[in-house]
Amino acid sequence: MVIEIKDLNKGFGDNKVLINFDLNLYKGESVAVLGKSGSGKSVLIKCIVGLMQADSGSIKVFGKDMIGLNAEELDQARVRIGFLFQSNALYDSMTVRENLEFPLRRHWIEKTPEEVEAMIKEALTNVGLPDTIDMMPSELSGGMRKRISIARTLILKPDIILYDEPTTGLDPITAKGISQLMVDVQKKYNTSSLIISHDLNCIKITADKLVMLIDGKNYAQGTYEEMKENKDKKVKEFFEI
Amino acid sequence: MINKPALIRFLEEAGDITRFTLRFFRELFHGRFEFNELLRQSFFIGYKSLGLVGLTAFIMGLVITIQSRPTLVEFGAEAWLPKMVSISLIREIVPVITALICAGKIGSGIGAELGSMRVTEQIDAMEVSGTNPMKYLVVTRVVAAVLTIPLLALLADAIALYGGYLGCNIHGAVSWRLFWNQVFETNTYSDVIPAITKTFFFGFAVGIIGCYKGYNSRKGTEGVGRSANQAVVIASLLIFILDLIAVQIADVLGLT
Ligand SMILES: Nc1ncnc2c1ncn2[C@@H]1O[C@H](COP(=O)(O)OP(=O)(O)OP(=O)(O)O)[C@@H](O)[C@H]1O
Ligand SMILES: [Mg+2]
Numbered sequence: 001m002v003i004e005i006k007d008l009n010k011g012f013g014d015n016k017v018l019i020n021f022d023l024n025l026y027k028g029e030s031v032a033v034l035g036k037s038g039s040g041k042s043v044l045i046k047c048i049v050g051l052m053q054a055d056s057g058s059i060k061v062f063g064k065d066m067i068g069l070n071a072e073e074l075d076q077a078r079v080r081i082g083f084l085f086q087s088n089a090l091y092d093s094m095t096v097r098e099n100l101e102f103p104l105r106r107h108w109i110e111k112t113p114e115e116v117e118a119m120i121k122e123a124l125t126n127v128g129l130p131d132t133i134d135m136m137p138s139e140l141s142g143g144m145r146k147r148i149s150i151a152r153t154l155i156l157k158p159d160i161i162l163y164d165e166p167t168t169g170l171d172p173i174t175a176k177g178i179s180q181l182m183v184d185v186q187k188k189y190n191t192s193s194l195i196i197s198h199d200l201n202c203i204k205i206t207a208d209k210l211v212m213l214i215d216g217k218n219y220a221q222g223t224y225e226e227m228k229e230n231k232d233k234k235v236k237e238f239f240e241i
Numbered sequence: 242m243i244n245k246p247a248l249i250r251f252l253e254e255a256g257d258i259t260r261f262t263l264r265f266f267r268e269l270f271h272g273r274f275e276f277n278e279l280l281r282q283s284f285f286i287g288y289k290s291l292g293l294v295g296l297t298a299f300i301m302g303l304v305i306t307i308q309s310r311p312t313l314v315e316f317g318a319e320a321w322l323p324k325m326v327s328i329s330l331i332r333e334i335v336p337v338i339t340a341l342i343c344a345g346k347i348g349s350g351i352g353a354e355l356g357s358m359r360v361t362e363q364i365d366a367m368e369v370s371g372t373n374p375m376k377y378l379v380v381t382r383v384v385a386a387v388l389t390i391p392l393l394a395l396l397a398d399a400i401a402l403y404g405g406y407l408g409c410n411i412h413g414a415v416s417w418r419l420f421w422n423q424v425f426e427t428n429t430y431s432d433v434i435p436a437i438t439k440t441f442f443f444g445f446a447v448g449i450i451g452c453y454k455g456y457n458s459r460k461g462t463e464g465v466g467r468s469a470n471q472a473v474v475i476a477s478l479l480i481f482i483l484d485l486i487a488v489q490i491a492d493v494l495g496l497t
Contacts, residue, residue, distance in 0.1 A: 075371055078370075083370075085365070089363050093354075105372055
């Protein structure tokens with residue numbers, strides 16, 4: 001098991017977002033988290049990487065509890081985790097190349113400039129944007145920014161990847177391409193991923209298992225088909241579009 | 242009447258700024274230093290404010306000279322004009338004006354830049370990708386401000402004195418040699434060193450307040466605007482408070 005979440009609670013004042021939330025992610029597996037807007041999906045993955053502090057409960061990544069780590073330990077734990085921000089979070093004062101170089105900073109000593117260049121080229125080719133290398137993020141369209149952001153997340157080939165809405169705002173064809181890329185990365189490097197998405201097409205392609213985040217809990221889980229057949233009203237809503 | 246919540250808010254803010262400052266020093270002396278980023282930031286700070294600082298210093302030098310003349314003439318002490326002007330420029334006017342301009346230009350720039358990075362989650366992105374944003378963004382900018390603003394002040398001193406020289410020659414004739422002789426005769430180390438020393442503290446105030454406001458910016462475009470705005474207001478206020486303290490210290494040490 002690579003991620004094990006137990007009884008996770010997180011709230012902001014009176015607003016209880018996650019209530020005794022449980023989730024398990026196994027090696028090589030892809031789990032999709034579905035939930036309405038504002039249900040706490042982004043909060044959940046931010047707690048996993050320690051960008052937000054959980055109120056109570058435990059989050060284990062590779063068997064190590066992420067809660068209560070000091071800055072250095074947290075940094076060590078994060079090395080193996082890739083994080084795709086919902087808002088992309090591209091560094092807008094840097095070119096695309098510098099954006100992709102940034103995660104490599106902590107490996108700079110081990111890598112020659114040629115290797116770094118090759119990694120950047122490969123990452124950009126993977127998302128179908130090899131020609132944007134010298135552009136600024138502000139010169140790119142929303143969908144292109146998303147793809148650059150995905151390239152930046154994948155460049156270090158992390159063991160766990162947390163995707164916050166990877167295909168939102170993309171056209172169906174590009175979205176399918178990205179979904180396929182996610183599957184390929186998964187297969188090639190045997191990564192484990194947690195995918196937050198509303199895009200049923202993306203989920204159908206990428207996810208082995210679905211987790212329904214409803215009322216702050218892991219309300220139901222199972223394969224895509226199982227969830228689709230689920231009779232519960234709150235689960236059904238998601239598939240009746 | 243003192244508004245209690247406002248007072249409490251002020252104390253909380255002061256506490257937060259203190260904590261942020263302590264964290265800055267911890268990060269400064271711990272681990273690898275982002276040298277390239279420091280150079281880049283220093284260049285930006287110097288380059289961005291050079292023109293404005295120079296122009297203001299020149300005008301200040303000129304104006305102060307022109308306005309001081311009538312008073313000195315009244316006492317028949319017109320010959321002292323270069324002395325008097327240079328001492329007020331070097332000791333007080335140039336350091337404070339330079340720092341205030343930097344608070345307006347650099348402080349707000351840092352506040353807005355870090356604020357928008359916070360709001361668009363770029364700071365979070367740095368953190369998860371293993372770069373300590375406190376080190377990469379905050380330490381470099383504060384150190385750059387501390388190193389650059391004194392340099393700007395020195396340069397502004399020279400430009401303001403040149404303005405003063407021109408001012409002396411509008412209604413009278415003071416030779417280039419005579420003017421500088423008087424300037425160097427009057428301004429000794431005990432005038433110049435405290436004046437330069439305080440600009441380091443001004444630089445620190447501008448840098449740390451800009452970073453604090455930006456780094457802790459609240460969500461939304463409005464939050465970024467507020468950060469930039471408050472960075473200028475608080476830094477300017479702090480510059481005057483520091484100036485007051487500096488004068489007292491210099492006085493106690495007999496550097497007058
Ligand atoms: N920093 C914060 N401070 C206070 N409340 C927050 C904060 N971040 C999130 N929330 C609250 O937590 C709840 C869940 O937010 P979250 O961003 O996780 O939603 P989400 O499920 O990702 O929605 P979406 O699909 O729209 O991205 C919301 O009610 C939001 O108001
Ligand atoms: Mg979200």
